[in-house]
Amino acid sequence: MAALLHRLGLLAARRAKTVIAAWLAVLALAVTSFLAFGGQLTDQISLPDLETTRVTDRLADELPDVSGGSATAVLRTDDGEAFTDAQQDAVADLAEEVESVEAVDGVTDPFASAQDRQEQQDQLSDSRAEIEDSREEISGGREQIEQGREQLDQAQEELDAAIDGARQQGAYEAMQPQFAQQQEELDAQREELDSRAEELDSGAEELADGQDELARGEAMMDLASDVSMVADDGDVAVLSIGFTEAMAEVGMGDLSDVSDVLTAAEIEGVEVLPSGDLDMEMPALFGPTEAIGLMIAAVVLLVMLGTFVGAGLPLVNALIGVGIGVAGALSLSGFVEMMSVTPILGLMLGLAVGIDYALFILHRHRTQLKDGLELRESIALATGTAGNAVLFAGATVIIALLALNVTGIGFLGLMGSIGAACVAVAVLMAITMTPAVLSLVGRHILRRRERRSIGTRRRTPITAAMPTGRAALISVVAVLALAVMAIPVGSMRLGLPDASSDPAESTSYQAYTAMEEAFGEGRNGPLLTVADLPEGLDEAGAQEQQIAIGEALRADDQVAAAVPAAVDDDHEVAAFQVIPEKGPASEEVEQLVHDLRDGVLLDGSDVSDVELSVAGMTAANIDISEVIADALPLYLGLVVGLSLVLMVVVFRSLLLPVLATLGFVGSYAAGLGGVVAVFQWGWMQPVFGITEPGPILTFLPILTAGILFGLAMDYQLFTASGMREAYVHGASPKVAVRRGLHAGRSVVTAAALIMGSVFAGFIFTDDPMVKSIGLGLALGVLLDAFVVRLLLLPALLTLCGRAAWWLPRWLDRLLPDVDVEGAALERRALDADDDGRSPGSGGSAGPGGAGGSGGFGGSDGSDTDGGPQAPGAGPEADEERREPEYAGIPALTSSGSAARD
Template sequence: MSALARWCHQHRRLVLAGWVLAILGLAAATLSLGASFRTAQTLPDSDSARAYALLEEAGASSSTTDGTVVWRSTGPVDAPGVQDEIATLLAQVAAVPGVESVTSPYTPEGAAQVNAVERTAFATVAVTDDVDVQQVRDVVEAAAPADLDVAVGGQGFSELPEPSHGTEVIGLLAALVILLLVLRSGWAATLPVLTGVVGVVASLLVVTLASHVVDLDSTSLTMAALVGLGVGIDYALFIVNRHRKALLAGAGVEEAVTRAVTTSGRAVVFAGLTVVVALLGMAVVGLGVLTGMGQAAAVTVAFTVAAAVTLLPALLGVLGDRVLSRRQRAALAAGEVATDHRPGRTPVSARWAVALQRAPRRVVAGALVLLVALAVPALSLRVGDPDASSDPVGSPSRTYADLMTPAFGAGVDAPLVLAARTPDAASARAFEALVAQVAEEPGVAAVRAAPVQDGQTVAVAGVVPATSAQTVETEDLVLALRDDLVPAAAAGTALEVHVGGEAATSHDLSAALMGRLPLYLGLVALLGFVLLVVAFRSVLVPLVGAVTNLVTLAVGLGAVTAIYQWGWGSELLGVGSAAPVMYIVPVIVVGVMFGLSMDYQVFLVSRMHEEWVHTRDHARAVRVGVAETGRVVAAAAAIMLSVFASFGLTPERIVSSIGMGLAIAVLVDAFVVRMALVPALMHLMGRTTWWYPRWADRITPHLSVEGPAPTPTAPTAVPVPAP
């Protein structure tokens, strides 16, 4: 690392030119080739997947999807004037590219699409995958009669979350303000933001180009930017902070750069690799869209690490001592001892380190009570697919749901599908009996099925639930069909029935992901334990790190549950009312937060370990570690909080829930877990904290996270008073 740091400093103009040319080249390639994002449609082996396979086998599947245009009139909805106005509107909709057909409720085929009592009717619009949904909405809005309430919705007109809403700019501005307050130097505050942004921009260009080769959802860009901006700024901050300390100790610019990269740069590489491995580990869940998101975010983290250990040293070399404040530069020029805090005042982190040592039991007790309280909501976590009924009031999708639900029921847009194999007459009769029985079940609004014809080997029935797809009642109906009604009807026959549809698919995806989440949790906990064992040659330090990581994950999931599932603030965030948590959110929060928790653990404990190795004074090692890393860890956590919370302000529920879950988890992890619980536990454990079996020491590879400690040339910049 020292050789890399010296080379980047000595050839700083070449390094800067290399990054600029690389970004320009990637940008040119991206503009030339464009993007090819697509959502991976693969489903885990499940009953709904088998239902769709049976439909495809029978040729019942279609390349089109149905959307809906609904309207409500102040008078009779089938009045001649209304019919004429709607006929004009539907003709314009039919002319939009990608629209295959339109079924009006004023035709014999659409007679069931009218509710005269509610003065509401709807038209079914069959569209292909390449239809421009916004164009359809614009046409309907422009052609809608003034005396009718008209809305567009349904599966065919659903839109994927946009890659970004620009809220990350708020996070970047907040990060810059925090850095200015902490470092008191404009250049020093700008460097971490600049380095993080460069790394993220380069990686997003690479991810966009990779979309031509790998199946990636467009939301992968949002995921990558969310993670990359946070960790990129933090990684650069740790190196800049170490560089400034070396300058304040009297080192020259090149020597300070080398020390920073050799020490904090090593920790950045170690922490970055940990995050990358955790993100790539999402592949064990077995869902293509999640795997793609993890890969995109891992690429971004790798680029931010590369920027931190190459671009940043070059920038530090260009700026020289301007990364220090004017007061610090003046003190150095006068031959005085310069500090990164106000003269004569003990830093807050140093005072906190002493308080921890004096009362570790009370700190542990208080931290545990708070953590348990924040994590309890996670026990009620329910994953699923939120529907339009929980969208913000006034949004197009919510307006559509408010028109459709009173007239046609909450489940009209989320019918279940019974796909049956009927190889003989007995199984056909059994299926018809099943359809008749399902129609009488509580929670079923309607059943649509044609009689099974002679020789027909595949039969299909549509079941319209009385409740929306996101409700517990609809999920219970799916389970009742699969566990009770279908087995009873098929008993003694060759009948084979599978249940599909939106609610059934959501249940199967949720069950598959949540079923594999414990495996993923176990893998990341084991990974964290092994990495910390190798880094610090201790048993208790990795054990405490692994357990506290799991506690942090529980806090993040608890925050998501309380805000988005229970609705404690979801409407204030502009994402609508309470609804199940999207099934990919827990996995993403676990994967990202594990890596970030490991980051703070590494940066905190590595300084303690460094002091322990040189003094063998455990109490001093913990005290110095908290005092000297507390300020920068607090600043890094505040930056991460700002970036994640800015994504939490987006109106897209899935992006908002990931951003807010990570923001709260980072806040609690840094200030409660790393800066309070972990050092307090280490004080209570005493010197046994660093115990390691001799036989394990012989077989464990040696890895120094922060490298050899340099010999100080001046008194430490942060006074650490003894208790």
């Protein structure tokens, strides 16, 4: 591969204008594709196999009226006074206008709703009064009937007495017709009283039924009264917007249409605030803070390279490459659902690695020019050696990002694929565009002083190792620092940001706070709860079940309201709107969702056998977070395993890969700890522009793990390969560590500062997701580079001595010989230079090659157990004999391998 890249670099140098024109044409094609095919980005995350998704699909079949998504807009008066009649009329007109949007199923006018509720309350009061009147009437009727029966009984007694008297006097037969008529009258009156009594009993039964129905109505009204659409002070109202589809299915264009209608509304004295579900303002791809990050990177480049040409070349390279990658990614947004953070992630990675990869080749080329190598041969050799290392390093980042697809989470896999594509473009740009531009700028890539002193540098080789005491102290301090920074990870809670984390000036945040102040924070995240009712219920029985369930739910301390929303025609399924006490991103709501599903809230009640399920955006976010959290161990295991295998192959050692992988785990945990301390604990909120602390972005740990792993591999290559090269060339293990560190530290320092500044530029954006990703990546990169790769690993390797490079003989025979640094190519260049030049005349370099690169972890000359051969044997011995002739060649190159400096 090194030879192929050598030819590619030479070709690019010879056809510089053609190569540059080709890349510009690719950029134009990518931008054109974006303009032609680009679609709408989204901030919503949807996964197909979630409990909330299954519940929503079920509701679409059984309760279609409540299956659609819903969103809100908060209306508040500017003066804090209650809405006037004119303002209420204007709100009604706005509701009609919003309802005209095609995707909207209906809009609830808060004041009409309040009026309807008051009318229902009045009707219930009237019904209660009517029932009381009817009860009094029935009671009075029964008293009258009782009095009538007493009178009839008395009349019957008098008639019976008269009949007995007539019989005694012998006049009964003469008076019998009269007695019979009187008896018939009494019997008729008694029948009439019995009929009236039956009517009263029937009325009493109807009254009891009406009273039961009234009681159920009052209980339902009591449950519903916990949720009001207008604040008690009358200065805040909620416009509820229902959609024909679930929120995950509603198109971003439709949501944007609704938001546009709301934000364009002009109601005198009233502020209209769309909620976070409707706030469709996408984060900007590039803004002032990102520009500051690039400026810092430019300053680092200028300090390191000393020329504006040298500092500008990696920046231009990265900008063109990231333009191709991001525009190409955005052109796919018309065909696949893409989150707004996806192209921003591509931008982050494209800028960071684009600058760094160009820098590695550029720095190698500069060093070779200063040592007297011919221009195009230097470009070709830098591309074949440092470019080969760039190719390998980029491949590790790409593999780590593509591995996100193994999680089975679609949007996360797409993020990884887009990021990998941007890194691939950066690699291709580095090995083609960079040689072309270097050919055009010629030796102006060097300072004037450097151009005057070409081939005259001499340096004294490093012969002393890091003192053991210092190595032990550095190890202890570094481990303690990482451990302390990682402490917050123990309390990390994953979730998706809600509107409370939006910028304070955003309408979504103002809507959230206005809702919280007027109605309680739980109104910002209602839960749609579905109950499976017992079989065979009639309408009254189903209503009684709804009331019992609602009252049992409301009795829980974490539930502010439980409002019956609907029941199906078969009286088998009922839906409730459950309003939590806390906000949607709180730990209490997460526990509440689990308790609802587990039936904890119904335990001990008359409806304990009812099964509950939960849907809605809040529950969906909790489900998504849990799915991603479950995938994190698998992905971390894959990343750690890949890290070990790659480093064993490259460095031909067992202990070094283990230490390097543990170092990655340490820097990764410490970086996450910093994110938790800032975003979840709320440390330094004003500095980072955080409005309210909350859970950590649900996919941040798994996303940063892939990215930081790839970058950690980069830095490990740029330091440990130089150590390995010095060791196999005969240096003692401890001296080899110091030589390799000296060889790679400046380029790793510059690369980490550049990458950290690019990532840090995204920390101060308004979007909370981008902000947290930027902080996680910036912290992770800086900690891994400066604490792990430049301090901890060299110190530990010094303490380990020869054991750091031990490898079983059988494994050494099985492992492929990976010439990552292009050492063979460099040796051929050295031999060719020896044939044409006298030693010391400034040509191509030896084992410290062209500025001290021995390459990345080559194993040429090592014996079967990974140790060095005895001096004087093998090809390395030839190079060792040459070494004094090249002792003046500096030991720092973009590949980070060690020479005898």
